[in-house]
Amino acid sequence: MNTAHPAPGRLVAYGCLALSMSLVGSYVALSKPLVAAFPVLLLAWLRFGIAALAMPHWLRRPADEPLMTSRTRGLVFLESFLGNFMFSICMLFGVSLTSAVSAGVIMASIPAVVAIGSWMFLRERITPRVGLAIACAALGIGLLALAPGQATAHAGNATSGQMPWLGNLLVFCAVVCEASYAVIGKSLTGRLGPKRISSLINLWGFVLSTPFGIWFALHFDFGAVSFGLWSLLVVYALAASIWTVWLWMTGLKGVPASQAGVFTVMLPVSAAAVGVLVLDERLSTPQVLAFALALVGVVLATWPSRRA
Numbered sequence: 001m002n003t004a005h006p007a008p009g010r011l012v013a014y015g016c017l018a019l020s021m022s023l024v025g026s027y028v029a030l031s032k033p034l035v036a037a038f039p040v041l042l043l044a045w046l047r048f049g050i051a052a053l054a055m056p057h058w059l060r061r062p063a064d065e066p067l068m069t070s071r072t073r074g075l076v077f078l079e080s081f082l083g084n085f086m087f088s089i090c091m092l093f094g095v096s097l098t099s100a101v102s103a104g105v106i107m108a109s110i111p112a113v114v115a116i117g118s119w120m121f122l123r124e125r126i127t128p129r130v131g132l133a134i135a136c137a138a139l140g141i142g143l144l145a146l147a148p149g150q151a152t153a154h155a156g157n158a159t160s161g162q163m164p165w166l167g168n169l170l171v172f173c174a175v176v177c178e179a180s181y182a183v184i185g186k187s188l189t190g191r192l193g194p195k196r197i198s199s200l201i202n203l204w205g206f207v208l209s210t211p212f213g214i215w216f217a218l219h220f221d222f223g224a225v226s227f228g229l230w231s232l233l234v235v236y237a238l239a240a241s242i243w244t245v246w247l248w249m250t251g252l253k254g255v256p257a258s259q260a261g262v263f264t265v266m267l268p269v270s271a272a273a274v275g276v277l278v279l280d281e282r283l284s285t286p287q288v289l290a291f292a293l294a295l296v297g298v299v300l301a302t303w304p305s306r307r308a
Helices: 010-037 040-054 070-097 100-107 110-121 128-146 164-188 194-217 227-252 257-277 285-302
Strands: none
Touching: 010 040, 010 070, 010 100, 010 227, 010 257, 040 070, 040 194, 040 227, 070 100, 070 164, 070 194, 070 227, 100 128, 100 164, 100 257, 100 285, 110 128, 110 164, 110 257, 128 285, 164 227, 194 227, 257 285
């Protein structure tokens, strides 16, 4: 295991994890105006491209870092494909079809999905408390079917708000990708530094999205995009590909993956807060109940157990 990158202090790690998930939740919500202006696959390509221009120096291997093995290369690819590329595609398509509040509720099921994945692939036991957390997450997501449609469509995006069930399904697919990202990321932090992980998985995301991005770019009117949206795109790219990844990988070095899961509560909270305060969305009664159930599930799934 590579020890060239020392783990941060516990409080610093907590702060990095909390800030990372807060930023993820914020850009999940703020991506709604962007998907109204850009085709989703073009938006993903621009995001990875802008971030790649901002961190080429992070790709350089430090002198004290060992060469990557074939297994590490495979984990880097999976981390990018599932947690970066597929997460972006599912999330961007999803938030274009549902509300930011609903997306936040569904994102709160991440700890439960991590628990199920650990049981399936790592043979970890699901405790009764975690089982109850999974049930809360499932009930919270199910309540969204009772929520009235949100009037969140933006001009120029005729599909927004028309198929919330499909949007919710795509956001849940993003949850599965994010859970994979958390599990694989913990393994990578023992082999590579946070900056190198961030740059490598972003580069893979750019490579994977390039064929789609070029095709859409050839048929897109870039002159119709306002300066404000270009500014939002730059902030979104830097937050999604650099800041959140670096913060999360830095925090994971000092905190066990199971304990880090508690900080995913910041994702749905920030997504819903931005949806209500910035995007002028409204919370319906089913959504309030679903959000409460989802947060209860997060607490149950991630609250530290007493040890002898």
